[in-house]
Amino acid sequence: MEKIESREKSTAERRALDSLVGYNLRRASVVMLNDFEVEFAEVPLRPTTFAMLATVDENPGISSADLGRLLGIKSANMAPLIAELANRGLIERRGHAEDKRVQILFLTAEARNAMPKWRQQALRHEERVLLDLTRSERATLLRLLRRVWIGKGG
Amino acid sequence: MEKIESREKSTAERRALDSLVGYNLRRASVVMLNDFEVEFAEVPLRPTTFAMLATVDENPGISSADLGRLLGIKSANMAPLIAELANRGLIERRGHAEDKRVQILFLTAEARNAMPKWRQQALRHEERVLLDLTRSERATLLRLLRRVWIGKGG
DNA sequence: GCCAATTCGCTATGTCAGATAGCATTATTG
């Protein structure tokens, strides 16, 4: 029997989606996510947990609530994430001196020592995915992306 | 008692994440997602199902497998999505004339009639989220985003 | 022509990051 031809990809498929920022944002986001998982397969840190550790590293003693606000994570979703990182010995929870509801967060010595390596991995991951973009293009992309989300229910 | 001061947001929080494209991509993606849900709350279409319908509309008779490849959706995830849209009377499945494994897809008359309105909603949604960006900036963002994901495990 | 490999549509199941609702404790404000 002849090879079936009707399944060959046509030349002018898909036009409307190409011009939607939201669609291309999701596709690009998936690509970044996948590559991040490859880079951090052995650690293991996910984008969210990496972001949490990096932020606590730069803001030692930050409260759980502030961390959530900074990263756009709801309090209900923060609780198990914090618990996971605490159970894995990467962050330490302490009580706030004046407000008994608040818990303040610190990296453990182990996490603090590992952070430079993890940061390098994150940069290597970005470098790999964004290989085709010049430095200037990456800066532009970064700037435009920030203007999309900053101040909008973050 | 005095107002507790230590929880005030500090001025120079978070530096490393700001320069990571992946992080800003996810934040921007979440903002777009949330606004999309608002715009399509009454329809109801999600970004994925809207993308499927728009693509079938522009490629009537496309196969389920080709649609999945085009949108980066795995076959295992396509099956229930196609079933949902078929059950809701928005797409119609027909057998392929020559290949009995293949099902080709068409919009129903109802979906075809509604598509212009749904496309307008999608544009309104984009317009609302990207209000701060000029046309030229949106075009730049679009172009850079496409270069991030095109040809990478789509 | 036959057999192996591939493709297609599908089920079952797991993961991850979001969401809401509701809770007890503690702080703040009127």
Add this chain to the structure above:
DNA sequence: CAATAATGCTATCTGACATAGCGAATTGGC
């Protein structure tokens, strides 16, 4: 003091991805 709000938490739901494996159909190498 009473009402309101904030904090950390549990339980539960959702959407969008993932893998593994299935029967049927098709294709390609021999």
